[in-house]
Amino acid sequence: MIIVLKQDSSEEQAAQVLESLGRLGLSATALPTSQNMLIAVLDDVRQLPSHLFSQLPFVERTIRVQPQSTLALKGAPLTLSFKNKIQIGNGQRPVVIAGPCSVEGQAQILHLAYKVKESGASMLRGGAYKPRTSPYDFQGLGKEGLKYLSEARQATGLPVVSEVMSAEQIEQAEPFIDMFQIGARNMYNYELLKEVGRSSRPVLLKRAMSATVAELLNAAEYIMLAGNLHVILCERGIRTFETCTRNTLDLGAVAALKSMTELPVIVDPSHATGRRDLVAPMARAAIACGADGLLIEVHDQPLQALSDGEQAVTSCQLKDII
Numbered sequence: 001m002i003i004v005l006k007q008d009s010s011e012e013q014a015a016q017v018l019e020s021l022g023r024l025g026l027s028a029t030a031l032p033t034s035q036n037m038l039i040a041v042l043d044d045v046r047q048l049p050s051h052l053f054s055q056l057p058f059v060e061r062t063i064r065v066q067p068q069s070t071l072a073l074k075g076a077p078l079t080l081s082f083k084n085k086i087q088i089g090n091g092q093r094p095v096v097i098a099g100p101c102s103v104e105g106q107a108q109i110l111h112l113a114y115k116v117k118e119s120g121a122s123m124l125r126g127g128a129y130k131p132r133t134s135p136y137d138f139q140g141l142g143k144e145g146l147k148y149l150s151e152a153r154q155a156t157g158l159p160v161v162s163e164v165m166s167a168e169q170i171e172q173a174e175p176f177i178d179m180f181q182i183g184a185r186n187m188y189n190y191e192l193l194k195e196v197g198r199s200s201r202p203v204l205l206k207r208a209m210s211a212t213v214a215e216l217l218n219a220a221e222y223i224m225l226a227g228n229l230h231v232i233l234c235e236r237g238i239r240t241f242e243t244c245t246r247n248t249l250d251l252g253a254v255a256a257l258k259s260m261t262e263l264p265v266i267v268d269p270s271h272a273t274g275r276r277d278l279v280a281p282m283a284r285a286a287i288a289c290g291a292d293g294l295l296i297e298v299h300d301q302p303l304q305a306l307s308d309g310e311q312a313v314t315s316c317q318l319k320d321i322i
């Protein structure tokens with residue numbers, strides 16, 4: 001950390017700051033410049049709150065040199081092994097994770113699993129526990145849905161990803177799925193992040209609708225600090241003043257993330273736009289700006305879908321997109 005002292009601070013004042021830091025057990029050194037006196041703290045202060053420094057006498061401001069999300073800013077590409085090896089990130093061919101918003105029944109998920117595989121997807125998605133805005137909407141089939149997902153997984157050889165919202169759901173889902181999804185609504189649920197962090201399954205972490213890139217990286221840091229380094233970041237649109245799409249797809253954040261971390265970054269054009277007709281162009285745009293893959297909602301009878309039917313593409317359309 002660099003502590004900038006107020007303009008025209010004297011060497012005696014700098015010495016007082018050094019003394020206060022010494023009482024906190026920290027070593028530091030004064031760096032006089034033509035404008036301000038700077039104090040460089042030499043120890044790792046990531047665990048210490050900023051006010052310990054900013055409220056010392058003579059201090060104008062503090063600058064943290066070390067980023068707070070050090071694990072997430074390093075990151076690593078991911079290899080998933082089920083029947084085939086799937087590599088995500090690091091310039092590999094983009095992965096497509098596809099399937100319905102919700103698992104609605106045994107026949108539906110099995111049919112779509114075969115269809116998305118045939119279309120070229122390499123992972124199956126399907127929600128068993130659904131975070132719905134209205135408590136009156138379909139809430140998912142729960143454990144029964146997980147069972148159907150795992151049958152579809154066995155039948156097609158596609159690894160599966162499904163959302164969990166509580167510690168109890170993590171425990172229930174773990175034997176049935178290959179990757180946990182943490183949805184946008186739970187990106188800030190730090191206890192849940194720590195809980196998936198204690199698992200060995202990779203985690204698909206979606207950006208919350210109002211999260212900054214730094215907050216998304218901090219959420220990844222929670223998972224990684226708990227021991228699970230296998231995280232995929234997912235941009236799924238943020239909430240803005242625009243109403244013609246469900247959310248606003250922030251591809252600038254995707255390009256920025258790709259320049260900051262080696263963690264795989266994928267894009268969900270389905271939730272980002274909420275419109276079937278916009279999924280294909282936004283999928284192309286996502287890959288063009290460097291995304292490592294796509295998460296796409298698919299349904300073959302979208303009018304009958306129990307959730308997110310307006311944004312579901314058919315398996316034929318998925319094939320064209322891929």
Ligand code: PEP
Binds near residue numbers: 127
């Ligand atoms: C979903 O993937 O179906 C979902 C609910 O996504 P999000 O958390 O991005 O809204």
Ligand code: MN
Binds near residue numbers: 101297308
């Ligand atoms: Mn959905």
